[in-house]
Each structure stands twice: as structure tokens, then as C-alpha cells.
Amino acid sequence: MIHAEDVFRVFQEHRGDAIVIPTGTSGRRWGEFSNNENRDLNLGGAMGQTTSAALGLALGLPDEKVVLFDSEGALLMNMGILATIAGKKPQNFCHILLDNECYATTGGQPVPNAQEINYAGVAKESGYSSAYSFDDLEEFATNVEQIMQATGPVFVAIKVVPQIENEPIGMRVRPPTRSRAETIRDLQGELGIGAD
Amino acid sequence: MVTEQAAVLSPEAMVEEFQKNGVTHVVTIPDSETNYLYELMKDQPWLDVVPASREGETFAIALGLLVAGKTPVVLIQNTGMMESGDSIRGMVLDAGFPLVMVVGYRGWNRHGVITDTAARYTEPFLNAFRINYYLVEQDADSARISTAFEEARATKRPVAILVGDEYHGFNR
Numbered sequence: 001m002i003h004a005e006d007v008f009r010v011f012q013e014h015r016g017d018a019i020v021i022p023t024g025t026s027g028r029r030w031g032e033f034s035n036n037e038n039r040d041l042n043l044g045g046a047m048g049q050t051t052s053a054a055l056g057l058a059l060g061l062p063d064e065k066v067v068l069f070d071s072e073g074a075l076l077m078n079m080g081i082l083a084t085i086a087g088k089k090p091q092n093f094c095h096i097l098l099d100n101e102c103y104a105t106t107g108g109q110p111v112p113n114a115q116e117i118n119y120a121g122v123a124k125e126s127g128y129s130s131a132y133s134f135d136d137l138e139e140f141a142t143n144v145e146q147i148m149q150a151t152g153p154v155f156v157a158i159k160v161v162p163q164i165e166n167e168p169i170g171m172r173v174r175p176p177t178r179s180r181a182e183t184i185r186d187l188q189g190e191l192g193i194g195a196d
Numbered sequence: 197m198v199t200e201q202a203a204v205l206s207p208e209a210m211v212e213e214f215q216k217n218g219v220t221h222v223v224t225i226p227d228s229e230t231n232y233l234y235e236l237m238k239d240q241p242w243l244d245v246v247p248a249s250r251e252g253e254t255f256a257i258a259l260g261l262l263v264a265g266k267t268p269v270v271l272i273q274n275t276g277m278m279e280s281g282d283s284i285r286g287m288v289l290d291a292g293f294p295l296v297m298v299v300g301y302r303g304w305n306r307h308g309v310i311t312d313t314a315a316r317y318t319e320p321f322l323n324a325f326r327i328n329y330y331l332v333e334q335d336a337d338s339a340r341i342s343t344a345f346e347e348a349r350a351t352k353r354p355v356a357i358l359v360g361d362e363y364h365g366f367n368r
Binding site: 044046054055080081084187191193 | 246247248249250254256257260262263266282283287290292
């Protein structure tokens, strides 16, 4: 397993101008590594539907690279989206799954069939252009440039160390983050959307 | 004897309203009642049809398109709308974008007792989410579709069109 922070540190060097949508418990650390806040997007959440929203963004902005950091708990709630994405074939979409094998935010209970399911296999057989699996940082670092150059939709499953939270919700310390509305406003400003 | 509906809502009227209101994408799950509409939409060069696997996806895909500056419409059946409750909450109502959702009113009828629970719970569902709606049954009602678009833009909220085409559906 890899620490999500290391994934972000390596990915950031190859990000370019990509729009990045971080989700899940692991995704909360992305802000520490991002070098282009105006292109970081919070699309909110609804039982795994952030993946669908990321697809909509990729379809609406075909000239922009869109990278989603997804989580396996969310994907399991909405697995049909893999077929939906593969059906529309967004060439600009890179779907990175940070798989910590558990519901980290509720205390670390395992997701169904956590250690046996092959998410990259499911994505590839759903029709993604290519799919990768990594549980070694060096291997990911060796391939990330090729992944970012590849024609999408590309799927990347990475085993990451869970950051389990057990404190009651109200007692958890959260780093300050921009709201969904703020990130949307900043991205649209960066891209000149709605500026007519 | 087959009972015919005197006036119907034609697929052409619906597509014309979409074009008039600048729709760029229709995010949809096709069903048996909207098959002809689906075929007509696919023939429009100005319109991109996005087929989804489950209705909850449609509202979130629409959000992404709205952030990208596009004008999507969601086209689903009432059963799928009810499945989409949390997506409507988290991806539409909380996000504050205008969205017209065209909903096939399965089970609805004007002339008898509604026995299909899909229809019985449709309007209570929309009322629970504080989503305004307009019933469209025939071409003469199609101006209500533009009304829904205007209201969605003005309020930055979802507005529903309930397609209550009792006998005809969108088949040919």
C-alpha cells in the first residue's frame, strides 16, 4: 500500500493544466500538494455521484484534461457509472481510484469483498481505453507520465493506506477548505465560463 | 375497442422546446414510453444525448455539464426520479444551478383512478423536495416547457416537467 500523500506528490509533478477533483477521505490531503488551486474542483457528494459529476464536466470541457481522485466506497455505490463513462468515451478523462479497502470515515469497516475485487479489471471490461493497478509507489511514478498522456477514459486503481477516523463527527479537526461554490466560481473564472 | 387520446404530445414539440431554450445535452435513461423521442434527439446535430446506467447519475452528470457552462436537461421516468433522491439533494438543490427535469409520469391518467404507486407518489415526492412542476399532456401545453426553463433560470433551482401523455407515450 502507498500513502495517498505520496501519490499526490508524484502526480502533482505531471499534472500540467489538468482540472483535479479530489474526493473521499484520502482526497482531503490533495490541497497540501496542489500547485494550481483555481483548477481544483469540489463537486460535492451524494452516495458516489461525484464520479458522475466528473464525467459531466469532462463531456462539457472536451479540451481540458479532467482527473478524478475517486474512492472505492463511493465507486461501489455507483458501479454502473463505469459503463456510462465507457459508453461516452471522454478522451480527456483520467479516473484514479484511491482504494483503502475500507470506509475510513466511519471507523474503518471493510468495504464488500475489499481484498479480492479487481477494480481495474471491472473498468477495463466495462470499456475504458486502458486500466492500471498499482500498490507500489515507484511503479506508479514510472507510469504516471504515460497515464497522463494516454487517450481516455483511463482508469488507475491504487492501493492506499487508510486514514481512519473514529472521533465523533463534531470533534474532528478539518483543514480549512474552499466551498463547492467557491471552487466552481474560481474554475469558471479561470476558464472564462459565464463571463459574457 | 382501443381508446385514443384526442391530442398528444409529439416528440417534435419537445425537441423544438429544447432547441428554443438552448439545450446542449440530454442526460437520460431511455424507457419504452420515450423511445421515439430518443431516436429523434439522436438525430439532432446540436444535441448530445448522454445515456446513463441509473437515474441518480443523470443529475450529477448534469451538474458537471452546468459547471462547464452547458445547458443539460434530465429525461427520466418517475420511478427513476424517486431512486435519485439523494442525488437531487446533493447534486442539484445544494449546488444552486438551474435544471429542467423532464419526467415520464408512469401510471398517471386523467380519466380514472390512479392505481400505479409510481404515479401516486410522484407529486408528493416533488413536493417533499420543494420542486415546482408543470404537467404537459399535449402539444398545446408545450409552452409550459419554456415556462419551466425560465423559472429554473430565474430561481437557479430544478423545475420538473411531468409528461402525462396518457395513451400515446413517445412511440410511433
